[in-house]
Amino acid sequence: MTGSYPAMSDDAVRPQGVSPNTSDDPAELLPPLEPVQLLDDDGALHDVSGFPLDLKDADHRELYRYMVLSRRADKQSINLQRQGQLGVYASLLGQEAAQVGSAYALDAQDWAFPSYREMGAALVRGVPPEAILHTFRGTWLGDHDPHEHRFGLLSIPIGTQALHAAGFAMGAKFDGADLVVASYFGDGATSEGDAHEALNFAAVFEAPCVFLVQNNQYAISVPLSQQTKAPTIAHKAVGYGMPGYRCDGNDVLATYAVMRRAVDRARQGEGPALVEAVTYRMEAHTTADDPTRYRSDDELAEWQRRDPIARYQSFLEREGILDAATREEIDAEADALAHRLRENVYDAPHGDPRELFEHVYVHPPGTYAEQRALLDRELTSREGGDA
Ligand SMILES: Cc1ncc(C[n+]2csc(CCOP(=O)(O)OP(=O)(O)O)c2C)c(N)n1
Ligand SMILES: [Mg+2]
Numbered sequence: 415m416t417g418s419y420p421a422m423s424d425d426a427v428r429p430q431g432v433s434p435n436t437s438d439d440p441a442e443l444l445p446p447l448e449p450v451q452l453l454d455d456d457g458a459l460h461d462v463s464g465f466p467l468d469l470k471d472a473d474h475r476e477l478y479r480y481m482v483l484s485r486r487a488d489k490q491s492i493n494l495q496r497q498g499q500l501g502v503y504a505s506l507l508g509q510e511a512a513q514v515g516s517a518y519a520l521d522a523q524d525w526a527f528p529s530y531r532e533m534g535a536a537l538v539r540g541v542p543p544e545a546i547l548h549t550f551r552g553t554w555l556g557d558h559d560p561h562e563h564r565f566g567l568l569s570i571p572i573g574t575q576a577l578h579a580a581g582f583a584m585g586a587k588f589d590g591a592d593l594v595v596a597s598y599f600g601d602g603a604t605s606e607g608d609a610h611e612a613l614n615f616a617a618v619f620e621a622p623c624v625f626l627v628q629n630n631q632y633a634i635s636v637p638l639s640q641q642t643k644a645p646t647i648a649h650k651a652v653g654y655g656m657p658g659y660r661c662d663g664n665d666v667l668a669t670y671a672v673m674r675r676a677v678d679r680a681r682q683g684e685g686p687a688l689v690e691a692v693t694y695r696m697e698a699h700t701t702a703d704d705p706t707r708y709r710s711d712d713e714l715a716e717w718q719r720r721d722p723i724a725r726y727q728s729f730l731e732r733e734g735i736l737d738a739a740t741r742e743e744i745d746a747e748a749d750a751l752a753h754r755l756r757e758n759v760y761d762a763p764h765g766d767p768r769e770l771f772e773h774v775y776v777h778p779p780g781t782y783a784e785q786r787a788l789l790d791r792e793l794t795s796r797e798g799g800d801a
Pocket of ligand 2: 601630632633634
């Protein structure tokens with residue numbers, strides 16, 4: 415058989431509102447290898463072209479405040495887990511800037527879909543931190559109203575929330591709603607099929623979705639070098655036809671500015687983007703993990719030197735934006751928050767486990783009744799009903 419392939423036109427099958435692939439130079443989508451950094455390790459500010467800062471002094475103090483509150487809530491959560499009050503807890507220590515800076519770049523009408531590690535982003539969205547802890551306690555399935563805060567429930571299965579975000583953003587676009595959706599997931603999640611499907615659908619449908627990947631260097635014990643052969647996580651974006659950005663995720667200003675740019679372009683109808691925030695999880699993966707088995711003290715010390723809060727604090731103090739009185743006020747607020755968390759979570763009553771079977775299917779499958787009966791028998795025997 416000879417002859418060349420005929421030119422294909424997909425005009426007839428293209429969904430409404432989706433433009434054809436362009437022959438744009440893919441190099442334009444490529445991120446520079448060096449992450450965008452506005453604050454150096456000593457907290458000195460450098461302008462980087464293309465990433466202007468539109469923050470007032472009050473915003474700077476808010477960013478600092480959210481980071482301090484996140485760290486304090488995080489510490490208290492670990493304490494509560496150690497005291498047997500939480501089943502498990504996933505710390506954000508070291509990732510405060512990545513979470514707070516990115517969430518601060520969203521507007522009130524925007525949405526975020528988090529993983530289990532997003533205490534910092536949750537605080538910025540106004541979610542009460544005790545609601546997060548009730549999830550880890552298993553008080554109930556989730557304890558905040560996603561619609562009130564425009565913040566989804568924590569996703570424990572890796573990468574599923576990327577699909578929720580992409581689908582929500584596609585729906586928003588079909589509805590003509592003015593909102594941007596952020597999806598939070600980790601370096602490990604980028605190897606999951608769910609993340610792939612979300613990135614692909616968001617790109618094809620030009621959905622207003624920003625994928626914020628916190629590259630904290632590990633997926634439990636698996637280091638980034640064993641996770642991917644891609645030059646960086648941000649480079650993966652190019653394969654989907656969306657721009658990839660890299661920022662220093664321990665620099666709250668860089669994370670804010672890069673995220674803001676991605677959010678702005680999504681809001682203007684320019685489609686999705688992937689932002690890689692390069693950071694480090696300074697605690698264990700969860701309270702059930704022993705990180706000394708897979709990483710060295712030297713490595714940890716190197717990242718402690720880049721502590722996101724200390725770095726930002728030295729910038730704020732040098733610029734005269736944060737005085738001692740304001741710092742003390744924020745510390746007192748953090749202590750009060752920790753106290754409130756303890757009061758709210760300690761010995762909180764559990765919901766009825768039978769509710770596990772509700773809110774899943776409109777028409778439950780046959781096996782459901784069988785499983786529900788099994789749980790019922792188990793609970794009754796534990797309660798001494800038929801012992
Ligand atoms: C679908 C699925 N597979 C495996 C797990 C077990 N698991 C829990 S956390 C985790 C690593 C995730 O790493 P990453 O995406 O980098 O996020 P991080 O925990 O570092 O924030 C894995 C494999 C899971 N929760 N869900
Ligand atoms: Mg990770």
